Amino acid sequence: GEVAQLLSVLQSIGGDPSPVVLLHPDGPMGTARAGMLLAELSPALNARAEALRRDLDNVKMLRRLQTDAAGRLQEGLAEVQGARTTLNQAMANRTELPKRFTEDPVRTAILIASSETLEGFASGLSEIATEEIEPAPVNLDGKVGDLALPVQGLVLRGANEPDAAGVSRPGIILATRPRAIVTTPAAATIRYVGPLLDLGNVVILEPQVDTLFVLAGLDVVYGEAGQVIAGGTPIGLMGAPQGGAPGALSTLSDGTGTDRSETLYIEVRQNNIPQDPQDWFRTDKDE
Template identity: 45%
Template sequence: MLRAALAALLLWAAPARAEIDAAETAARAAEMLEQAGFALLEAEGARDRVEALTQTVRAYEEGLLALREGMRQAALREQTILLVFEAERDRLGRLLGVLQTIEQAPAPLLLMHPEGALGTARSGMILSDVTPAVAEEARALRTQLQELATLRALQDGALTQLSAALERAQDARTQLSQAIADRRMLPENFIRDEAAMADLIGSVDSLDALAALLAADPPEAAPDLPDFAGARGTLDLPVLGTVLRRFGEADAAGVTRPGLVLATRPRALVTAPWPATVRYGGPLLDYGNVIILEPEGGYLLVLAGLGTLYAAAGDIVAADGPLGLMPGDPGGDSEELIVAAPQSGGGGLTETLYMELRAAGAPVDPADWFTATGRD
């Protein structure tokens, strides 16, 4: 029984990979955030400040994502240790009592036994068999206590770094918005007719209807863009986040949509996954702000649910060019300091971006085109 109990605890107390993973993730995040800080300084004198600041904002978002993951891993491991301590409290207390008794007992008494030499020999054999296991368990316990202290220090340091990084990320977003406002727009590939666009928007009653009308009325002068069809399966998602609902998957109300719903953080940067012409940019019904890109003739990429818009109809955007920010309070990033339930890696993903891809006027599954969508 004793050996079985010791073996079980030793398995639990083995060197914790979780602590190593959390420390490595936090170290990687610290390096990413430091590089983002340098990029923000360099963006001040960059020739194309919009491009430099776009890369800086995304670098901050990736660094913050890694830092939160390190904190989540540390919180999970700390919770595991505390749960085991709670479950083993009585037995660990008895173990500590035994170790203290052995340590305090005079050496001659440890060698004496009331049954004489034979009893002394037998007790010596038992003690020699049990003592290494008890000592090993004590070392394992000490290791776990040290790990717990390390994890708490790691989380304290990460919270401090997270607070500072959130402020710098918000500063980078503000600078990006200003740089886009100050930028002289490139020549448009077709002339905007704002009155005609307003009439068009007033005549549609759904996102599907708008996309269908745009597909049926391509611009007269199409720009020379790279082969979008050949990029199938290689595109990056337009925003850092996770897939909440897939193509044709019903939501809680039983409603299905022919696109992906991505869960993101407030004020997350949305970028163009491929060079494209902006066919529409603005509010639409209850979809929030909508951007419709045409990466190639016959294809439309619809992004709905944005907050701030950086692009408008007629613009030509480059790959990874900034399209806008997700909704969110500009001063509300402090709420992100709160680490959600450690069992959930989705804490803070409170905004949703709807993404729909259309080919020849019909919706197709975007998961076939984009990486990081969990497509098998």
């Protein structure tokens, strides 16, 4: 406000080229007094002007930094999008993994068509395998309860908790970030990968004999049935809302959770009996 008032006075002076405007109406004595006052005020005004000049320079520098940061952010998003494309291609072309069995597509299609529930499908998984070899000597002894979640997220709904429609499932639902990477919690055999019932894209893992991890709701899935994969191996990506920022591949866990727009369903089955996933995974904190 002070600067605006000063500028208005200076403009009113500068708008009239006549030197008469500088004369005081009380005559020479008043003009002298006014000159002395101006002489006293000039250093302070010059100091204020210099401070304003420095502030202006700082604002210009901040604007340059902001523009540069926006450019770097755009470049980073483009690189992340490229990395996501490369990841998709690498996962799709993954052929060096050992295989415990070969999936029979005809048997798989028949099993899917005849299964009305996840329990029925899980009980018939052994029927879709051909040329099956001995199961890998993998077990979860000492790891149950301490397994990392397959994706970073917050527990949105616990096991057997009904949703708004009153439907309950024996698994948990995680709220995740868009395009989050989903990995296997432990070394496991892929028993099934693809769409299933009303669960969307599903990956069923067998970390040990008679134990299955069911992961449902992925947007992109990797791997083939029968492959043996190590713990922490990417097995898919979560989806993204329409109009989301491209390439926002996420593995971070900072934030308040308001940006977790995707959901992953996790079910654990042992001897085809549902178990509470929260007894198997670390879900007591924001992963």
